[in-house]
């Protein structure tokens with residue numbers, strides 16, 4: 001499963017190995033052999049890596065770009081990129 005978290009400055013990205021500074025957001029996700037699973041090893045990804053892997057995206061809400069970690073297709077979002 002996915003959880004959006006706020007770094008306290010001690011979290012390292014599991015992909016680019018960058019230390020994620022406070023108060024940057026990051027993604028905690030359970031993976032098994034690089035594939036998302038319900039329960040597995042928890043891996044942390046910085047925003048950039050999460051976006052690159054398709055785990056996060058920017059969404060426009062009321063004229064502002066807001067980062068979302070989405071679990072399921074957003075039914076209210078009908079646009080196809």
Ligand SMILES: [Zn+2]
Pocket residue numbers: 013014015016017018045046047048049050
């Ligand atoms: Zn990263």
